[in-house]
Amino acid sequence: MPDNSQIHPFNQAVELVPTSPYTYQGHIPESYANMVGPFGGIIVAVILNGILSHKERQGNPISLTVNFAGPIADAPYDLAVRLMRTNRSNQHWIAELTQGSQVAATATAVLAIRQETWMMSEARAPDAPRPEEIESWPAPPVPQWIHRYDFKFIRGELTLSDQLAKDSESLLWVRDTPERMLDFLSLAAISDVFFPRVFIRRQQLGVASTVSITTHFHADYSSLERQANRPILAFARGQRFHRGYFDQVAELWSDEGDLLASSIQMVYFKD
């Protein structure tokens, strides 16, 4: 059975304690540690949690941008959210995550109450074998956050062969581990679940860190409920690696072929 209770590591990691009407405090546990600071996706989820759990929140996420301004220490952080405007069917938020006097992340979000309209899925899910047919990736011991997910690579695995790959694409099935019902927070986190595209293209490790990630949500509540705790088909590719920065385009698909979210990020790297 899916475990969606408070004791799931994801729920622990995104937990926030209100400290005023528009501020929270939290502390990302070691279980989501990356090489330097926590996994970026959990920071994205924490910020979205501060907005979605606010009593003035109206609607569900349409767009979320998080800019990573500096490393986050293994210590408590403060999250401030500001409601900028509420319209009839949408809402605009800003957020800042700080440690001491330093801003660690800034964010903006748009929430909306969706209406019934003409619908069309133009993009098509990549061809992929079913997740049951693929072995789980035997993840190395560190970083810790990779053990919070079950990765099943179809292509574009990190081999560290030191041979230039023909492209920077990865296609994989991914879900939380232990299993957990998909929600907007975990979907937002999974949009950052890909290894830096420069590592995949060059098949070598290096220095790389996301400076900005934007996720656009097509999923509504019923999409999340349908997907439940089953793996998501996740695709990522880099478009251009140019003088210290590359972009990473990502698509997250339901196992029924619906585009749940699309995401794009800019990543700092050095040789």
Add this chain to the structure above:
Amino acid sequence: MPDNSQIHPFNQAVELVPTSPYTYQGHIPESYANMVGPFGGIIVAVILNGILSHKERQGNPISLTVNFAGPIADAPYDLAVRLMRTNRSNQHWIAELTQGSQVAATATAVLAIRQETWMMSEARAPDAPRPEEIESWPAPPVPQWIHRYDFKFIRGELTLSDQLAKDSESLLWVRDTPERMLDFLSLAAISDVFFPRVFIRRQQLGVASTVSITTHFHADYSSLERQANRPILAFARGQRFHRGYFDQVAELWSDEGDLLASSIQMVYFKD
């Protein structure tokens, strides 16, 4: 000869008067009017101008997200910018555009000083005839902003045939009119130059307005100088139209085949 002087309509439209160390006032002229309020791309450019012309600015744009919170009236607006953090090689900004007590747009930006690194262009420019081989689009009288650009459609033109098109893709050459040397501001504006994808797919007009646009910049100063005042190859497509919102993915290519910027937006629509 390219006209890059203060009298170019684009320069007039993005002009800002400082009102305090971190605030400006401006007024977008009729020449960039859209159906309701000004062309979104000019708002994006105005906000970026407020950041790039600030005396504490360090580096060039890497990522810019603008959320449109409400319509902008044909009246002066106030723009407030906040420098959130300066690191050794990058800088984080937030901006708010207001009219009276209402927030009309919020934004975040990352600037950076680029370093020399390994480079790779993985994405390929779409095949296209040269701009000299294509007729300029005979634009209708309104909205006014479309006359600030020279559009040369290769495919995905707005025909209003009322017949469902096979996809929502458009490919075109576009440049400012009159000609103008490309800079970060005009590149940011051009990332929003596409008609709403739902109009293209359905080939009928309707209500559609961008709620969030993110542009990632691959271009540096030398890319802009090389491109000069020649047309940009611009490509856009929608991925999923779902219950009132669709996404629009865009690529802006130099005429030498370099990806200058990639952009993604979420657009509200109704039938």
